[in-house]
Amino acid sequence: MNNSFPNSPQPQHPAFNVPQGNDDFDLKSILFSYIKYWPHILVCVILGGVGAYFVNKYTTPVYLVEATVVLNDEKPDLTSELFSATTYSGPKTNTENEMGIVKSFAVAEDALSKLNFNVSYFRKDFFGFNQIYGNTPVYVNVDWKHPQVTDGKIRLIVLDQDSYQLVVEKDGFYIYNPTDPFYKTSLNNTSVLEGVYKFGEEVLGEYFKFTISNVSSVAGDELYVQLMDTKTLAIGYMNRLNVVPINKQASILKLSIQTPIRKMGEDYLNKLMESYLDRELQEKNRVSESTISFIETQLSGITDSLSFFENRLQKYRSDNRVFNLSQEGNRVFENLVEFENEKARLEITLRYYYQLRDYLTNENLNGTMAPSIGSTGDALLNTLVANLIELQAENIRLSANFSDETPAVRELRLRIQNTKKVLSENVNSSIRNLESNVEQLDRRINVFEKEANALPETERQLVSIQRQFNINESIYVYLLEKRAEAEIQKASNFPKNSTLDYARAQFRPVSPKKSVNFLIGLGIGLGLPFLLITIKNILNSKIDDPKFLEVKTGTPFLGVIGRSKLDSARVVFEAPKSGITESFRSLRSDMSYLAPKEGNLTVLFTSSISGEGKTFCAINMASVFALTNKKVMLIGLDLRKPKIALDFNLTNEIGVSTYLSSNIHWKNVVSTTDHPNLDVILSGPIPPNPAELLLQEKFGMMLEEIKQEYDVVILDCPPVGLVSETKELFKFSDVNIFVFRHKYSEKGNYKILENLKQKGEISKVYTILNDFTVENSYGYGYGYGYGYGQDYGYYEDETKSKKRKKTRKETVA
Incomplete structure (x- = not known):
C-alpha cells in the first residue's frame, strides 16, 4: 500500500491560478452568454425580416405632394418711410405671418368647402381599407344643414340596380350638429342607420339625412362609406400640412402634405393655394368696394334731383315758350354753373373727409374698412389712406389666425394707430382748407346771383332752373366716371403673392420606406432577443458561469x-x-x-x-x-x-x-x-x-x-x-x-x-x-x-x- 503522496514542488497549474484583481468585465464570457442562444437570435432575425417584407408589401403607400408660393415684397412707400425710424422697418411681407395664414384653419376650411372630401369611399381587403377617390361606383349627397353621423364606417351592400343595404361596419360614430359645429357627441344606438333603401331615396333620421345614387355599381358590390364634417377635416388637414421657406433668405414657401392618394393631395394643395390667394384678393377688393359703395350712396341722392330738375326745366320751357337765354343771361348762367360745379365737387370731397374723420375717431380696429376716394389731389393723404386700408386688411387676416397677444399682431396694430394719427392730422387740415374754399366759392356765387336777379323774371327763372339741372348733371356724370374708375380698379386687382409651382406628387412613396423597414425589422429581430437575454442575465441571481467564481472569490x-x-x-x-x-x-x-x-x-x-x-x-x-x-x-x-x-x-x-x-x-x-x-x-x-x-x-x-x-x-x-x-x-x-x-x-x-x-x-x-x-x-x-x-x-x-x-x-x- 502506498502510504504517501509525492513530495514535489507546486507548479503553476492553470486551474489553480488566483485571478489578479477583481475585474467584472469579461468580454469573452459576455459574448458566450449571447452566442449560446444563437438559434433563437437567428429565428428572431428571420422573423424580423419576414415581418418587414409583409409590412412593405401590404402597407398602403403614402406619397409626398408639394407646391410652392411666391411672397412678393412690396416696395416701400411714403408711409413706410415715415415709420422706418420708429416702429417698423424692412419689407411689409412677413414670411412667418404668411406661413401661419397658409396653415390656418380658416384657409383650410375654405379650401375643403370647395372640395368633395366630406364623403370617403373605401374597399376592404385582407389587410384593411383602401380609399377610392374620383371614379366611385356610388355617390352620396349629404345635407350638412341637418345633424349627421360622422367618423364611423358604414358598409354599403348593393342588392340590385335599384336597392342597397346599409350595415354598421365600425363603431365610433359622432353626431355633427350644424348649430354647434365644434362640439360633437357620440352616437350609441348605431342600429338606426341599418336597413334596406332605394337608390335616389332620401335616407332620413334624427341624426342623418343623405341620398345615395347609383353611378356604376352592380349587384354584389360592397363599399364602405365614411362621413366627415368640414370643420373636423379642416383641423386634420391643417395639422398634416407642412409649410416652410425653401431657405432662410428666400420669400418662397414650400407647401407639402402626405397622402395615400396622390390626386387627392394635389387637388387639396391647389385648392388651398387658390383659397389663400382669393382671401388676399378679397381683402384688396374691399378698397374698391368701399369706394363704389360711397359713390353709390351719393348717386342715389343725385339721380332723383337730376330727374326732378330735368322735368321742371322741360315744363318751364314748354309753358313759357322760352328756349334760349340772352347774351347777358347766358354769361351769368355759365359763371354760376362753373362755380357751383366746382363747389359741388368740393362738397363731395368734404363729405368723404367727414366720413373718414368719423372712421378715424372709432377705436374699434376690427371695424369697417376705411373708405376710399377716387382722387383728392393730395398725394400724401391718398398714400396714407391706401396704406391704412392695407394695414386693416392685414390686421383682419392675422386676427383670424393669431391671438391679439401675438407680436406680429401687436406690431401691426401699433402701425395702424400711428397711421391713423398722421392721417387724422392731414384730414383735419384738408377739411379746414376745403371749408375755406367752399366759403370763397359761396361769396363769388352770391355776386353772380345778384346779377341774375337783375334779369327779366322769365329769363331769371329759366337761369335758376337750368342752373340746378346742369349742376346735378355735372355731379352725376362725375360720380359715374368715378364709379367706372373704381370698378376698373377692382377688376384689375390681383394678389401680390402668387403660385410658383402647382401641386405635384412625388413618383415614389415616402412610406413605407422598404430599406429602412428592413433595417428596423432586422434590428428588432436582433435587438429584442439581445434585450431579453440581457434582462434575463441581469435578473439571474444564480451562479451559471464558472468565470464568476474565479473573478469574485479570488x-x-x-x-x-x-x-x-x-x-x-x-x-x-x-x-x-x-x-x-x-x-x-x-x-x-x-x-x-x-x-x-x-x-x-x-x-x-x-x-x-x-x-x-x-x-x-x-x-x-x-x-x-x-x-x-x-x-x-x-x-x-x-x-x-x-x-x-x-x-x-x-x-x-x-x-x-x-x-x-x-x-x-x-x-x-x-x-x-x-x-x-x-x-x-x-x-x-x-x-x-x-x-x-x-x-x-x-x-x-x-x-x-x-x-x-x-x-x-x-x-x-x-x-x-x-x-x-x-x-x-x-x-x-x-x-x-x-x-x-x-x-x-x-x-x-x-x-x-x-x-x-x-x-x-x-x-x-x-x-x-x-x-x-x-x-x-x-x-x-x-x-x-x-x-x-x-x-x-x-x-x-x-x-x-x-x-x-x-x-x-x-x-x-
Whole structure:
C-alpha cells in the first residue's frame, strides 16, 4: 500500500491560478452568454425580416405632394418711410405671418368647402381599407344643414340596380350638429342607420339625412362609406400640412402634405393655394368696394334731383315758350354753373373727409374698412389712406389666425394707430382748407346771383332752373366716371403673392420606406432577443458561469463537475468510464499539487447552503481515491442532516455522534462498504447539541488516530453558511474544497467564502462548480474540462455503464 503522496514542488497549474484583481468585465464570457442562444437570435432575425417584407408589401403607400408660393415684397412707400425710424422697418411681407395664414384653419376650411372630401369611399381587403377617390361606383349627397353621423364606417351592400343595404361596419360614430359645429357627441344606438333603401331615396333620421345614387355599381358590390364634417377635416388637414421657406433668405414657401392618394393631395394643395390667394384678393377688393359703395350712396341722392330738375326745366320751357337765354343771361348762367360745379365737387370731397374723420375717431380696429376716394389731389393723404386700408386688411387676416397677444399682431396694430394719427392730422387740415374754399366759392356765387336777379323774371327763372339741372348733371356724370374708375380698379386687382409651382406628387412613396423597414425589422429581430437575454442575465441571481467564481472569490478554481444521470450518488463505482468519474480522477491528480507532503491526506468538503452537492462530491472523491488501492475513510460530519447512509445502503444507527457522546472506541462506529479500500463513519443519530460535540477534544483525538491508519480522510462537513461548527473543522484538513452548484447557488453566496478568508478562518481553500451542464453554458466545455466529456466521444454515459454492469451481474447469476 502506498502510504504517501509525492513530495514535489507546486507548479503553476492553470486551474489553480488566483485571478489578479477583481475585474467584472469579461468580454469573452459576455459574448458566450449571447452566442449560446444563437438559434433563437437567428429565428428572431428571420422573423424580423419576414415581418418587414409583409409590412412593405401590404402597407398602403403614402406619397409626398408639394407646391410652392411666391411672397412678393412690396416696395416701400411714403408711409413706410415715415415709420422706418420708429416702429417698423424692412419689407411689409412677413414670411412667418404668411406661413401661419397658409396653415390656418380658416384657409383650410375654405379650401375643403370647395372640395368633395366630406364623403370617403373605401374597399376592404385582407389587410384593411383602401380609399377610392374620383371614379366611385356610388355617390352620396349629404345635407350638412341637418345633424349627421360622422367618423364611423358604414358598409354599403348593393342588392340590385335599384336597392342597397346599409350595415354598421365600425363603431365610433359622432353626431355633427350644424348649430354647434365644434362640439360633437357620440352616437350609441348605431342600429338606426341599418336597413334596406332605394337608390335616389332620401335616407332620413334624427341624426342623418343623405341620398345615395347609383353611378356604376352592380349587384354584389360592397363599399364602405365614411362621413366627415368640414370643420373636423379642416383641423386634420391643417395639422398634416407642412409649410416652410425653401431657405432662410428666400420669400418662397414650400407647401407639402402626405397622402395615400396622390390626386387627392394635389387637388387639396391647389385648392388651398387658390383659397389663400382669393382671401388676399378679397381683402384688396374691399378698397374698391368701399369706394363704389360711397359713390353709390351719393348717386342715389343725385339721380332723383337730376330727374326732378330735368322735368321742371322741360315744363318751364314748354309753358313759357322760352328756349334760349340772352347774351347777358347766358354769361351769368355759365359763371354760376362753373362755380357751383366746382363747389359741388368740393362738397363731395368734404363729405368723404367727414366720413373718414368719423372712421378715424372709432377705436374699434376690427371695424369697417376705411373708405376710399377716387382722387383728392393730395398725394400724401391718398398714400396714407391706401396704406391704412392695407394695414386693416392685414390686421383682419392675422386676427383670424393669431391671438391679439401675438407680436406680429401687436406690431401691426401699433402701425395702424400711428397711421391713423398722421392721417387724422392731414384730414383735419384738408377739411379746414376745403371749408375755406367752399366759403370763397359761396361769396363769388352770391355776386353772380345778384346779377341774375337783375334779369327779366322769365329769363331769371329759366337761369335758376337750368342752373340746378346742369349742376346735378355735372355731379352725376362725375360720380359715374368715378364709379367706372373704381370698378376698373377692382377688376384689375390681383394678389401680390402668387403660385410658383402647382401641386405635384412625388413618383415614389415616402412610406413605407422598404430599406429602412428592413433595417428596423432586422434590428428588432436582433435587438429584442439581445434585450431579453440581457434582462434575463441581469435578473439571474444564480451562479451559471464558472468565470464568476474565479473573478469574485479570488480563490483558485479547480474546475466543474458535470450533472449525473444516475439515481445513486456513487457515480465513480457505478459508472467508472463516465465523464463525471474522470472529473474526479482529475481532481484526485490535482491533490499532489494542492498538498504536496508525505503521509496521509485530509480533504474537507463544505458549501454555503444545503443542496449544493458537497456530500455527492465527498462520496465520489473518496471513491476515486479508493480505486487507487489507497485506504480511504469517509467521515460524515453533518450531524444535522445526514445523507451518506442512504447512498451506501447503510443505517444511521451509530456514527460520529454515538462515539462523541459515549465511551466506545471509534473503530466500533466504522462501517464497511462493498469496496475493500473504502470505510465510512456515518454521522449517527441526530444529537441535540451537534456543535458542542464536534468541539470536544475527543473528536480531534479520533481524527488523529484515523489519519494514522488511513491514507486519505474525506470530511463531509455541514454548510458553513448555515452552521458554525464547520469553521472549527478547517484546522483538521489539508485541503478545503468549497462546493457551489451550477444554477442553484446564489451569486451572493461567494461573500461567505470571502468573509472567511478575510477573517483568516480558512486557508488552503479551493472552489469547484457542481452539477454543470454544457448545453446551458456554451463556451466552457474546453476551458475547465471536468464532467461533461461524454458528449464528445471520450467517455461513456453513466446510464449505459450502469446498464452494462447490471447485465453482467445477471449473466453471472
